[in-house]
Each structure stands twice: as structure tokens, then as C-alpha cells.
Amino acid sequence: MDDLAAPANGPNRRDLLKGAAASFILPFAVSFAPRRAEAAATPVQIGAFIRIDETNTVTLSIGSTEMGQGIMTGLAQLVAEQLQVNWSQMRGEHAIGGSGAGNPYANPLFHAQITGGSTSMMGWYNPMRTAAATVRDMLIQAAAQQTNTTGWKLGTGGTVTNGTTTLTFAAVAATAASVSGLPAPVLATTTKFVGQRMPRLDIPAKVNGSAVFGMDVQVPGMVFASVVHCPTIGGTVGATPAKPSRPGVLGVINLGNAVAVIATNTWTAIKGASDIERNVSWVLPADTSRMDSASLGATAQNLLTSASSGSVYVAEASGTPTLAGAAKTFDQTYKLPFLAHACMEVMNCTASVTADRCEIWAPTQGQEFIIPAAAAACGLSNDKVVLHTTYLGGGFGRKIESDYVLQAVQCSKQLGVPVKLIWSREQDFQNDRFRPSALIRVQAGLDASNNMTALIYRNVSPSIKLQRGPSSVSNPEDTGAVAGAKGLPYSIGARQIEHVALPTDIPLGYWRSVGESYNTFAVESAIDELAKLAVINPLNFRRDRLTDPRAKGVLTAVETLSGWKNLPPTGYQRGVAFLKGFGSYVAMVAEVGKTSTGTIRVSKIYVAVDCGVVVNPDQVEAQMQGGIAHGLAAAMWHQATFVAGVPQVRNFNNYPYLKLQTMPTVLIKLVASTAAPGGVGETAVPVVAPAVANAWAKLTNTRLRSLPFYPGTTMGGL
Amino acid sequence: MPTYTLNVNGVNRTVSVPEASMPLLWVLRDFMGFTGAKYGCGIEVCGACTVIMDNQREHACKVDVSSAVGKKILTVEGLSGDVDGAKAQAAWVTNQVPQCGFCQPGMLTATTAAMKAGHHGSEIAPEIKHICVCGTYPRINKALGGL
Numbered sequence: 001m002d003d004l005a006a007p008a009n010g011p012n013r014r015d016l017l018k019g020a021a022a023s024f025i026l027p028f029a030v031s032f033a034p035r036r037a038e039a040a041a042t043p044v045q046i047g048a049f050i051r052i053d054e055t056n057t058v059t060l061s062i063g064s065t066e067m068g069q070g071i072m073t074g075l076a077q078l079v080a081e082q083l084q085v086n087w088s089q090m091r092g093e094h095a096i097g098g099s100g101a102g103n104p105y106a107n108p109l110f111h112a113q114i115t116g117g118s119t120s121m122m123g124w125y126n127p128m129r130t131a132a133a134t135v136r137d138m139l140i141q142a143a144a145q146q147t148n149t150t151g152w153k154l155g156t157g158g159t160v161t162n163g164t165t166t167l168t169f170a171a172v173a174a175t176a177a178s179v180s181g182l183p184a185p186v187l188a189t190t191t192k193f194v195g196q197r198m199p200r201l202d203i204p205a206k207v208n209g210s211a212v213f214g215m216d217v218q219v220p221g222m223v224f225a226s227v228v229h230c231p232t233i234g235g236t237v238g239a240t241p242a243k244p245s246r247p248g249v250l251g252v253i254n255l256g257n258a259v260a261v262i263a264t265n266t267w268t269a270i271k272g273a274s275d276i277e278r279n280v281s282w283v284l285p286a287d288t289s290r291m292d293s294a295s296l297g298a299t300a301q302n303l304l305t306s307a308s309s310g311s312v313y314v315a316e317a318s319g320t321p322t323l324a325g326a327a328k329t330f331d332q333t334y335k336l337p338f339l340a341h342a343c344m345e346v347m348n349c350t351a352s353v354t355a356d357r358c359e360i361w362a363p364t365q366g367q368e369f370i371i372p373a374a375a376a377a378c379g380l381s382n383d384k385v386v387l388h389t390t391y392l393g394g395g396f397g398r399k400i401e402s403d404y405v406l407q408a409v410q411c412s413k414q415l416g417v418p419v420k421l422i423w424s425r426e427q428d429f430q431n432d433r434f435r436p437s438a439l440i441r442v443q444a445g446l447d448a449s450n451n452m453t454a455l456i457y458r459n460v461s462p463s464i465k466l467q468r469g470p471s472s473v474s475n476p477e478d479t480g481a482v483a484g485a486k487g488l489p490y491s492i493g494a495r496q497i498e499h500v501a502l503p504t505d506i507p508l509g510y511w512r513s514v515g516e517s518y519n520t521f522a523v524e525s526a527i528d529e530l531a532k533l534a535v536i537n538p539l540n541f542r543r544d545r546l547t548d549p550r551a552k553g554v555l556t557a558v559e560t561l562s563g564w565k566n567l568p569p570t571g572y573q574r575g576v577a578f579l580k581g582f583g584s585y586v587a588m589v590a591e592v593g594k595t596s597t598g599t600i601r602v603s604k605i606y607v608a609v610d611c612g613v614v615v616n617p618d619q620v621e622a623q624m625q626g627g628i629a630h631g632l633a634a635a636m637w638h639q640a641t642f643v644a645g646v647p648q649v650r651n652f653n654n655y656p657y658l659k660l661q662t663m664p665t666v667l668i669k670l671v672a673s674t675a676a677p678g679g680v681g682e683t684a685v686p687v688v689a690p691a692v693a694n695a696w697a698k699l700t701n702t703r704l705r706s707l708p709f710y711p712g713t714t715m716g717g718l
Numbered sequence: 719m720p721t722y723t724l725n726v727n728g729v730n731r732t733v734s735v736p737e738a739s740m741p742l743l744w745v746l747r748d749f750m751g752f753t754g755a756k757y758g759c760g761i762e763v764c765g766a767c768t769v770i771m772d773n774q775r776e777h778a779c780k781v782d783v784s785s786a787v788g789k790k791i792l793t794v795e796g797l798s799g800d801v802d803g804a805k806a807q808a809a810w811v812t813n814q815v816p817q818c819g820f821c822q823p824g825m826l827t828a829t830t831a832a833m834k835a836g837h838h839g840s841e842i843a844p845e846i847k848h849i850c851v852c853g854t855y856p857r858i859n860k861a862l863g864g865l
């Protein structure tokens with residue numbers, strides 16, 4: 001997570017502040033019903049995480065962001081287990097955002113309030129149980145103090161009891177809040193909630209329309225904003241354009257690299273922004289060659305074969321891998337595109353900045369970064385920034401950035417009223433922080449007994465770390481760029497794993513499963529090709545080269561689940577892929593046939609996952625299903641291309657997703673484990689493309705080494 | 719400013735908007751406080767903005783506010799008061815469908831409209847071509863199966 005601690009690249013904050021408002025009509029107040037009033041009574045906060053109100057409702061404040069992965073529910077299950085409350089008593093909410101040392105909501109794994117890397121359950125499993133057990137002991141002690149008696153213990157349904165008298169948590173909460181000096185708590189290891197399919201706490205609000213996503217925030221007196229960035233990446237605003245003459249437009253603000261149009265409503269703001277796109281005198285970057293798909297492709301090819309040794313990061317080396325003397329040799333190159341995040345909810349933020357306070361409502365995975373950035377933009381100290389995290393309509397790594405948040409802050413600071421700023425879908429696609437492309441060469445050798453004797457792996461890929469770090473480094477040790485290739489659990493023989501940073505000015509970002517999203521395609525395709533070279537069943541080939549029982553276990557589980565040993569249905573073949581990553585193990589089998597036009601049809605996907613202790617099997621399954629949908633759409637169709645610095649994807653019509661009709665049947669096996677919890681949000685994504693490519697190779701004898709399978713406008717398949 | 723009276727979830731409300739061509743989606747969201755219908759694409763591809771008008775599903779991102787006058791508009795906020803809508807919501811909860819939840823108001827309104835057209839169970843799935851980036855499709859299919 002070192003990389004995530006680096007500040008996001010982007011327009012200099014000082015530059016953003018230079019923008020001046022032009023021809024402003026003072027906005028009139030738009031009046032709204034205030035958001036649901038806070039409960040009037042006096043709930044008691046016990047520690048940082050748990051609040052108990054007079055109805056004996058237990059509310060958990062989480063530092064991780066709920067963006068669909070179910071973490072709010074998972075953490076609440078840990079709390080419910082220690083407190084033995086009824087599930088109907090549990091509520092969840094996002095804690096107020098924090099940053100820096102002493103923030104109780106920072107993920108204990110890396111001490112920052114960031115949600116990413118599938119680390120929320122990993123980081124919070126023990127700390128949250130301990131926090132809840134501490135509160136439990138405080139409640140018990142409070143009952144003893146209040147009644148001046150001993151012999152109290154935890155009851156059920158949110159009570160403490162001494163055998164004759166039972167008191168609700170609410171009755172002792174106020175006393176409990178100031179209990180101190182208790183010994184370290186003993187953690188309950190019961191499984192009334194943990195390991196159970198508890199219904200999600202956020203689902204009722206997500207089916208009745210009351211869930212507040214970022215773009216649903218309503219603040220009294222707010223105005224609306226939308227932005228237009230320079231169509232060429234890196235361009236800036238030459239001069240503040242005139243306000244578009246559209247009824248409802250209130251003004252424009254120069255944000256340095258974009259113009260915000262302020263209006264009485266979102267639609268007018270979006271329309272106004274597109275009205276002026278051509279009228280703004282953009283100052284284009286001098287050189288766009290590093291933001292052009294064709295020239296980047298040529299540079300990558302060059303670096304693959306002839307990068308100077310000083311620009312090669314050797315991430316892992318053991319022995320001296322050589323193909324000389326191998327009985328069979330392998331040398332192939334795999335290619336993956338830049339990708340967009342395309343969160344279902346576009347970038348948006350609401351901010352209210354006054355002389356001494358900056359209040360923000362944001363769909364964010366990166367509270368840690370927002371607070372200092374907003375404070376700097378406002379000239380305030382960090383403690384004057386109040387950050388509310390809303391539900392996220394998808395994050396996938398995009399909402400870890402602060403760019404869209406700072407735009408709202410800047411607009412509100414200039415206007416002196418609350419501003420809700422929403423990007424159009426077109427702006428969202430064009431101003432993404434893109435998943436890096438990758439060109440990967442895999443060379444390997446097998447001996448006469450088909451043991452792997454050597455692996456030489458070179459990935460030429462733009463480096464997120466380089467882009468966000470000191471610009472003098474040309475060879476950053478970007479561990480993220482080799483994730484999924486470094487430390488492979490297979491018996492490989494001698495190996496050398498390299499990364500060469502492809503220089504680019506395309507803004508880069510963390511995309512669901514980050515390095516594994518490209519390296520796993522190359523690794524698991526190559527392993528399959530080696531199995532073919534060895535004439536060995538590809539599942540056995542993998543399993544026989546693994547020693548870790550958990551790794552072997554998921555392969556065996558998916559072998560059984562998929563009926564791997566039986567013939568597939570006529571016209572179909574199966575392909576397998578494996579990943580150890582994010583603290584978990586996953587093996588996937590894709591069953592693939594042809595559509596009526598001869599393109600790829602994925603009928604079924606089988607997945608076995610060992611993610612250690614499972615807190616909520618239903619949510620692990622949901623992440624497998626979702627990860628498969630995400631990975632399959634990317635494998636089939638997704639690529640973000642650039643022509644002289646202009647991103648070509650603008651909307652979902654040229655960046656399609658699966659639909660109800662094209663989603664394969666998914667069958668899941670959770671492998672029982674007592675190991676520490678691993679991650680599941682990203683784990684399924686990287687193995688989809690290689691599993692499908694491996695099945696297709698078996699079916700057609702055609703090896704697909706380039707993603708997406710159906711680029712450009714063909715959009716075939718499924 | 720053009721002024722319109724809209725019937726949303728059974729209640730008449732009068733709103734003034736800057737332009738007659740403003741899509742219903744933004745009138746609901748920004749002028750009436752019904753934020754359940756979502757903006758996803760603005761080009762009738764994703765389905766997140768879907769509402770029901772006179773029992774038909776519509777992309778609120780493309781319906782002009784003026785053409786919504788006189789129609790009975792049902793949004794996700796009104797589904798619990800609708801026989802079909804309430805059934806769909808219950809099926810969504812039973813099957814734990816939503817992940818991020820952003821696309822689900824559109825999925826639910828489209829499902830409710832399909833039920834109003836007399837379609838049931840697996841007949842509904844072919845009609846819903848919305849995008850769910852989270853990939854909740856297996857659970858939507860399961861939920862539809864019981865409707």
C-alpha cells in the first residue's frame with residue numbers, strides 16, 4: 001500500500017486556486033427539505049465505533065467505505081458476535097472521515113483511511129472484534145457500577161444480566177462510556193453471526209430509493225455545477241470563457257484544467273458545460289506523443305526487446321534463468337489495454353466552504369487524501385475539514401482520487417454557497433485515471449520431464465508509482481506493476497521478473513485488482529501454453545507444480561465443481577486459471593463455446609475460493625459473481641484508446657458491459673479455512689480473462705494473447 | 719420559467735424549470751427531491767434513470783418534463799405503495815441483490831413495469847437490458863424467477 005500513500009498526480013492545487021470567477025450572477029437559493037433529521041434523543045457513543053441509542057439500537061461507524069462489497073455488514077457481524085445483539089438491532093454508517101496519525105478509522109493494516117486492495121476485512125477482522133469485545137466488557141462493568149453488585153455478564157438481545165436482573169445496553173450505556181482500566185477482552189469465538197449469511201444492512205435503503213449516494217446529497221441553499229475539461233489530456237484553460245447563454249446558468253469558474261458551469265440544476269450545468277467546450281481557448285500540451293495509443297504501442301515494443309539495463313526494475317531474481325539447454329522452450333508476448341473505471345455513479349461531490357470550515361459530502365475511498373488536500377485548497381487546518389462519506393455507486397479504485405472533490409471545494413470556496421458538482425458520463429470516461437496498459441513477454445523452459453527450469457518475465461507497463469513519485473526516477477521499484485508475477489507459488493526453477501516503466505502522460509490509476517489485472521492474464525495464459533507444450537492436463541500441470549495445500553485445494557475444489565474430469569457439453573471446452581493474491585486463493589474454470597456467428601460464448605464459470613475465515617458467505621459469493629461480470633466485460637470488450645492525447649471512449653455505448661442476457665451461470669465453492677481472512681473484492685477479476693482464453697484455445701486451437709478479445713467496434717461475443 | 723404540474727408517486731406537485739426540454743430525470747432529482755432515479759449515461763443505454771409513466775417504463779433521462787404532464791409517474795420511492803413494486807422490492811431483499819445499489823432503482827422500476835404488462839418470472843429478464851457494473855445479474859435473475 002506504499003503506492004497509495006503517494007499524492008495523486010494532477011493539476012497543482014495552487015494553479016486551481018488561481019482561477020477567477022467571471023461574470024457572476026449571484027445564485028438564488030434553491031430550497032430543499034433538509035436531509036432526514038438526526039435522532040433528537042441522546043445516543044451514547046462508546047469508543048470510536050459503537051453507539052447505543054435509547055431504543056437499544058447499536059450503530060457501528062465504519063472507516064472503510066461501503067461501495068458495494070458489503071463491508072458495512074461484514075464488520076457489523078463481527079460486532080454483533082461480541083455483543084450478542086439481535087441482528088435487527090444493528091445499524092451501520094460511515095464514520096466521519098479522518099486523516100493522519102491518531103485517526104481511529106484508518107485501516108489498521110496500513111494506518112490510512114483508504115479502502116482498496118481488498119484489505120478491509122483483512123485489516124479490521126481482529127481490531128473490530130477487539131473493539132466490540134471491549135465495549136461488551138465496559139457495558140458489563142457499567143451494570144456492576146450502576147447497581148453496586150457483582151456477577152454481571154452478557155445477556156442476549158442487547159442486554160447484560162446477573163441472573164435475576166436484566167438491563168438493556170441503553171440502560172447502562174452512559175455509565176459504560178466512561179469505564180476504563182479493564183483488562184484486555186477475551187474474544188467470543190461463537191458463530192451466531194460470523195460465517196453466517198446475514199442480510200446486508202444497506203439493502204433495504206438500496207431498494208426503496210432512500211440510500212444517499214454522492215449525487216443524491218441535498219444541502220440547503222446549494223447550487224449545481226458540472227465541468228468540462230480540456231478534450232486533450234493535460235490541456236489548460238487559456239482564458240475564462242463567457243457564461244453560456246442558457247436559462248438557469250449562474251456563472252462559470254476557471255478551475256485551471258477545466259471550466260465549471262454553475263447552474264440552478266445539474267442538467268443545465270451539464271448542458272452548459274458541453275455548450276462551451278468548443279468556445280474555451282484551451283492551451284494544449286506541447287507534446288502528445290506520450291498520450292497516443294499508436295506511439296505508446298511502438299515505444300512499448302521497443303522497450304520489450306531493448307530497454308537499457310538502467311531502466312529495468314528486477315523485482316525478483318533467483319538463479320540464472322536461461323532457455324539454453326531446455327528440452328522445450330516457450331516465448332510469447334501478451335498485450336493488455338488501458339482501461340477505464342466506469343463507476344456506475346459518475347464522479348461527483350458536494351462541498352460547503354466558509355471562511356473557517358470546509359464541509360464535504362463525497363463518495364470516496366480516499367478520506368486520507370481528501371482532508372489534507374481540501375484543507376490546503378481552503379487555507380484551513382485539517383481539523384476544519386468535515387468529511388462525510390456517502391454510499392458509492394461503485395468505486396473500483398477510481399474514487400480513491402481527490403480530483404473531483406477538490407473541484408467542488410474550489411467552486412464552493414469561490415461562490416460562498418454549497419455546491420454539488422457532477423461530471424457528465426462523457427467527462428467521467430475522458431478524465432479517468434486509467435488502468436495501465438501492459439505488454440508482457442514470457443520466456444520459459446521445460447526439461448525432459450516437463451519440469452519448469454526457467455522463467456524470464458518482462459512487463460512493459462506505465463508505472464503508477466513513477467507518475468506519482470519524484471520525476472527524476474526512471475526506474476521506480478513499482479511493486480504494484482509486478483503484483484501477480486512476483487512471488488508466483490509455482491515451482492519454476494530459476495526466474496527473473498522485470499518491469500520496465502512505459503513513459504506516458506496518460507493519468508494512471510488503481511483499477512480493481514491493479515497489477516494482477518494484467519500480470520495474471522500473462523502468467524495464467526503462459527502456464528496453460530506450457531501445459532500444452534508438455535502435453536499435460538492444464539489443471540494437473542498447475543497442481544503438480546504447487547506445494548501450498550491451499551493452492552492445491554482450490555484447484556481440486558474447482559476440478560470437482562466443474563466436473564473437469566468429465567467431457568464438457570458438445571461444442572464447449574473448459575479452461576482453468578489460478579491466482580494466489582489479496583490474501584486469498586482462487587481457481588476458476590470457464591466453459592466456453594461459440595455463438596451463432598462463431599464468437600466467444602461463455603456459458604458457465606466455476607470458481608473455488610479460499611479466503612480464510614469467511615465472515616459472510618453470501619457476500620463472498622456476491623464478490624465472486626461481481627468480479628466475474630467485471631472481468632469478463634473487460635476481457636471481451638474494454639479498452640481505452642487515445643489519439644494525440646484525446647481519450648476516445650465517451651460513454652457506455654462504446655464501453656459495453658454484460659447484461660442480464662449475457663451473464664454466464666456462475667457456480668461457486670467456498671473452501672473451508674481457518675486461516676486469517678483474505679480479500680475477495682478483487683480476487684475473481686484477474687482470472688476470468690485467462691480462464692476464457694485457455695478454454696477458447698482448447699476449443700479452437702487459437703490462442704488469444706491480446707485483450708480485449710473483441711476490440712474496436714466489433715463488440716462481438718457472448 | 720415554464721411551470722408544470724407533475725403527479726409523482728400519487729401526489730401532484732407544481733414545479734418551475736428553466737427549460738421545457740429539461741428531462742424528467744433532473745426535474746425529479748433537482749427540483750422535487752426524488753433522488754431515487756439515477757443518472758448513469760444520459761443516452762438511454764444504462765437504464766439507471768428508469769421510471770414508470772402510466773404503467774410503461776421510460777428512460778427519465780430522455781423524457782421531456784413537458785411530456786410527463788398528466789401522466790402518473792412512479793419512481794423507486796413509490797414502489798412500496800404499489801402492489802407489483804412491493805413484490806419486486808421484497809424479492810430483491812430476499813435474494814440480497816444489490817451491491818453498490820446504484821443501478822437497482824432502474825432495475826426495480828423496469829421489473830415493476832414488466833409485471834404491470836402481465837409478464838412474470840423468467841419472461842421479464844429478456845426485457846431488461848440495463849447495465850449493472852457490479853454484476854448483480856445472477857441475483858436479479860433469481861429474484862425475477864419468483865415474480
Ligand code: FES
Pocket residue numbers: 756757758759760761762763764765766767768777778779780
Ligand atoms: S441515464 Fe438514462 S438510460 Fe442511462
Ligand code: FES
Pocket residue numbers: 068344393394816817818819820821822849850851852853854
Ligand atoms: S449494484 Fe452496483 S451497478 Fe448494479
